[in-house]
Amino acid sequence: MTTGLTDLRALERNAFRKFYDDGVFDIYVGAMLITMGVAAIFADRLANEFQSGLLTLGLALAVTVPLLLWRRHLLRSRLGDFKPGPARRRKIATTRLVLLGSVLFGVVAFIVATIAYRSDADIDMAGLIVPLLWMLNSLIVFGAMAYLLDVPRFYVHAVIIGSAMPLLIWPDMLWDTKVAPWLAFGLPGSIVASIGIHKLVAFLQAYPVLEAEAAIDGEA
């Protein structure tokens, strides 16, 4: 039992960090990337874009929603629950802003890329810029999460996830070697999900389900 009296900041950081030790968020992000790879397979096999989009969305929801619901139960039964202090709440709010910014940035980038593709814009330039934007976005989002949420392994995720789009486009541009989309997204996704699974196994061993709360009335 450590009191944490000497370094309250470290005590708070370590307590908060535990809530990301479960690895479920990593599995979630990895699953999303794998879903993007699978979406490419659907798009190839199904002539109808609407059908393939619907299938992808269904798959993404089927994988992620139960995972996130389970995460809540997993954490509550093993770590309990807390309301963070003002400093941590500010950091969480900033993280959400960064995530929102990333989504908006993604939408704008997608629209610009689509317009460029349909016009006579230089395709080689788009092939260079789109992966760079993807990489930059990943580095900013996961880098900010790592820094603000005090979870250093998200720096690694930033690099792994950021490599997906360059892996898809640059080998084709530079060496005329096509990398299948399921591989370009599936490989980084599998690495991130594997890290998550490893963390989850360690978490389940380190933090057993706590005995349910009895009436706390001090009659011990």
Add this chain to the structure above:
Amino acid sequence: MAKPEKRTTVSTTVDRLIHEPARLTILTNLFVVESANATYLLQQTGLTWGNLGSHLVKLEEAEYIDVVKGYNGRKPETTVSLTEKGKKALLEYRSQLLTALAPLATE
């Protein structure tokens, strides 16, 4: 006859309610969050339910913490937060302890 020198020890200069390691751990853990449920405190402190309960009662009696009993679904859930008095007492305890131990640094 010369009066015996009055000895001042750590235990007489600091708040003895906080000086107990388990209660100190509870308070420091509550200091860094806004509120926490009892399961969180159990996990963070490594105490048993019985011990945690008895220490929470003492801290609540001293008005250092607020204890709210409720339900999460059908399960009972106790939410605990540090009061202003508790925060002040913990900070005071910290400075009292540092003052009491300060001579050691120069010896």
